Amino acid sequence: MPKYEDYVQWRRTFHQFPELSEYEYETTKRLKRILESYDIKILDLPLETGLVAEVGQGDDFVAVRTDIDALPIHEQVVHEFTSTNDGVMHACGHDIHMASILGVATGLKEIEQELDGRVRIIFQPAEELGHGAFSITETKAIDGAKAVLGFHNYPSMNINEFAIKSGVLTSAVDRFEYKIQGKGAHAAKPEQGNDPVVALGQLINSVQSIVSRNLSAFDNAVVTIGEVSSGNTWNVIADQAYVQGTVRTFDSKVRERIESRLHAIGKGIETTFDLEVETRYQHLPGAVVNDEQLTQEAIKVAKQLDYDVKLMQEPLTIGEDFAGYSQQYPSVFAFIGSNSKYDLHHPKFDPDERILEKAPQYFITFVQQLLNGETEES
Ligand SMILES: [Zn+2]
Ligand SMILES: [Zn+2]
Known part of the structure; x- marks a missing residue:
C-alpha cells in the first residue's frame, strides 16, 4: 500500500508535468496508470480528460473529488521538479490534491472488503475555467450520491489547520x-x-x-x-x-x-x-454551499485526526467549481493548510508537502463513517 513517500512522488511528478484546463491528457493517462496498477476500477464515461474511479460494493455510494488542471503561469520556484512545461504551473496546488485523492483511492482499495457501499473518486478537469464539474455531473456518474466530499489547500494556514463553514462557503x-x-x-x-x-x-x-x-x-x-x-x-x-x-x-x-x-x-x-x-x-460557478449535517461530520473527523479546526465566520470571495456538485448533491468542502509564503495562483506558490501526511486520511475516515455509519457511537 502506498505511503507518504509515494504521495510525495506522485505530487512531484504531477508538478513537473502540468497541463492546462481541458488539455489534461497526459495527467489523465498518468492517473489511469497509477489507479490500474492498484487494480482500481475506472468507470467507462465519455470524458475527454479526467476520470471517475470506483472502489467498494453495494448500492449506496459517496463521492470524493479532486481537480487536476494547472494554470498559465511561468513557475518561479526552483526545485528538482520545477515545471517542464514552460508557462504552465500547478500554482493552485491541484497536484497536491491529486496526490491526496490517489492516496484516498489506494487507501480505500486496501480496505475495500470492509466498505458497506461504494466510493466514486472524481478526478475532475478544468476547475480553473469554472465548468469542469459540469463535465462530470453531465455523465450522471454522481447521480444518487449520498455525499460529495472535496477540499482545497490553503496557503495562509499551517498544515495542521483545517477550516470549514456550514452554508455558503465561497462566492x-x-x-x-x-x-x-x-x-x-x-x-x-x-x-x-x-x-x-x-x-x-x-x-x-x-x-x-x-x-x-x-x-x-x-x-x-x-x-x-x-x-x-x-x-x-x-x-x-x-x-x-x-x-x-x-x-x-x-x-x-x-x-x-x-x-x-x-x-x-x-x-x-x-x-x-x-x-x-x-x-x-x-x-461561472455559483457559490459552494456546505450541507449542515455533513459539515458537522467533517468537523468531527478532522478533530479525530487532531486537526486544529477553525470555524470560518465569513465565506471567501474566491470561486470554486465544486459548486457544480454542491448545487445538486449533499456536499461538503473544506480547506486544509498548505503553509506557502506565496498565495494560490502566484508564480512562487510552494506548498508544504507534509499536507499529504494527513489529508488522505481525512477522506478515508470520513468515507468509512459515512458508508459504515460509524459516526453514531462517537
Ligand atoms: Zn485556482
Ligand atoms: Zn484550485
Whole structure:
C-alpha cells in the first residue's frame, strides 16, 4: 500500500508535468496508470480528460473529488521538479490534491472488503475555467450520491489547520466583457473619428459605481475590472476598446442586480458616445454551499485526526467549481493548510508537502463513517 513517500512522488511528478484546463491528457493517462496498477476500477464515461474511479460494493455510494488542471503561469520556484512545461504551473496546488485523492483511492482499495457501499473518486478537469464539474455531473456518474466530499489547500494556514463553514462557503464567480467599437482617426482630427478610449474611461467609472451606488450597505459583492486594452500608439485614435472583469457575489438577487446594471451601463455608454458597445455576462460557478449535517461530520473527523479546526465566520470571495456538485448533491468542502509564503495562483506558490501526511486520511475516515455509519457511537 502506498505511503507518504509515494504521495510525495506522485505530487512531484504531477508538478513537473502540468497541463492546462481541458488539455489534461497526459495527467489523465498518468492517473489511469497509477489507479490500474492498484487494480482500481475506472468507470467507462465519455470524458475527454479526467476520470471517475470506483472502489467498494453495494448500492449506496459517496463521492470524493479532486481537480487536476494547472494554470498559465511561468513557475518561479526552483526545485528538482520545477515545471517542464514552460508557462504552465500547478500554482493552485491541484497536484497536491491529486496526490491526496490517489492516496484516498489506494487507501480505500486496501480496505475495500470492509466498505458497506461504494466510493466514486472524481478526478475532475478544468476547475480553473469554472465548468469542469459540469463535465462530470453531465455523465450522471454522481447521480444518487449520498455525499460529495472535496477540499482545497490553503496557503495562509499551517498544515495542521483545517477550516470549514456550514452554508455558503465561497462566492459565485461571474465574468463580464465589453467590446467597444468606435471609429479610428488621426489623433489630430478627433472630429473625424469616434474615440473609444474616452468611452472606456467613462465605462470604468460607471462600472465602479455599481457596488457603491446600486447595492445596499448590507449586500456584499466585488466588481473588479482585470483587463483593459485599446490603441497601439500615441498619435492615432483607436477604433476599438476592450474591457473584462469579474463579479463575486453570495446572493442571487445581488448577482442579478449587478448583471442588469452592467448591461444598462453598456447601453448607456453606447448612447452617450454614439458608438457600439457589446456587453457579455457569463455565469461561472455559483457559490459552494456546505450541507449542515455533513459539515458537522467533517468537523468531527478532522478533530479525530487532531486537526486544529477553525470555524470560518465569513465565506471567501474566491470561486470554486465544486459548486457544480454542491448545487445538486449533499456536499461538503473544506480547506486544509498548505503553509506557502506565496498565495494560490502566484508564480512562487510552494506548498508544504507534509499536507499529504494527513489529508488522505481525512477522506478515508470520513468515507468509512459515512458508508459504515460509524459516526453514531462517537
Ligand atoms: Zn485556482
Ligand atoms: Zn484550485
